[in-house]
Amino acid sequence: MTLIISGIFRFRVPCFHTRLTGIKKPDLDAPDHVYTFVQMLPVENKLEPKQGRLLIAEPFLNDGYFKRAVVLLVEHNKQGSLGFMLNRPMEITINEALPDFPEYSSSLYLGGPVQRDQLFYIHALGDKIEGSLPIGKNLWWNGSFDTIREMIANKTITPNQLRFFVGYSGWEPGQLQKEMEEKSWYVAKSTPELIFSEDDGKLWTNAVKSMGKPFSVMVNFPEDPSLN
Secondary structure (H helix, E strand, C coil): CCCCCCCCCECCCCCCCCCCCCCCCCCCCCCHHHHHHHHCCCCCCCCCCCCCCEEEECCCCCCCCCCCCEEEEEEEECCEEEEEECCCEEEEEHHHHCCCCCCCCCEEEECCCEEEEEEEEEECCHHHCCCCEEEECCEEECCCHHHHHHHHHCCCCCHHHEEEEEEEEEECCCHHHHHHHCCCEEEECCCHHHHCCCCHHHHHHHHHHCCCHHHHHHHHCCCCHHHC
16 A cells, blocks of 8 residues: 555645654753643553544644644555644635635645645545545545536535645654654544534644543643743
C-alpha cells in the first residue's frame, strides 16, 4: 500500500514553501509542572494511529499549525501518514478560490502546511463519486471532481457530507511514531459528528471529551502554560 499525496488540481491561494518536518517542541521555559499534568493523567491513551482515526494535539503543543489541532488520518502505513486538520477554517471560500465553481455554502479548510496549492476533500458519498479512496465506515476522500461539481450544482450534496481542504498534514516514515512517543498527540476514534462538525471553535474540546471522562480534565488546561 502506497502513500497517496496527490491533490485534485492546483489553484491560487496564499502559499509558501514548506517541508515535511516535525512539529515544534514544547516551550522549554514553561513551568515543569504543566507537562506533569499531562503525564499524570489517570489513564493511558492506548489507541494507535490508524487510518480513519483522529490525532488530537496535546493541550500545550506549541506549534503555529498544530496548536490544539484535530487531524483526521486518511492514510497511515509504512510509507508515512497523511491527514487533514478539521478545525482550521480559512477566510477564503471555495467559491472565491474557484470562481467558476457552483455556489456552495461551506467553509474551505486548511488541511495542513504541505502542498497548499492543491485541493483535497473528504466525503460520505461512497461509490457515488468514482475513484474515491476509502478511509473508514461511510467515509472516503477525493474521487471524481466533475461528479462533485455536478452534484453540488444539482444541490444533491449537503455540507455535512463533504469538506474541502487546501493542503495536507504529512509525516515521513517513523516521524509520527516519534511524536507519539513525545506525547505530542492523542489518538481517538472518529465519528461523523466530529468530522463534519461546523463548530470549529469547540472541535478540539469535543474531540477530547469523546475520549472519555479521564481525559476530559485536559479541556480545562490553559492554552498558554505560563498562565497556569
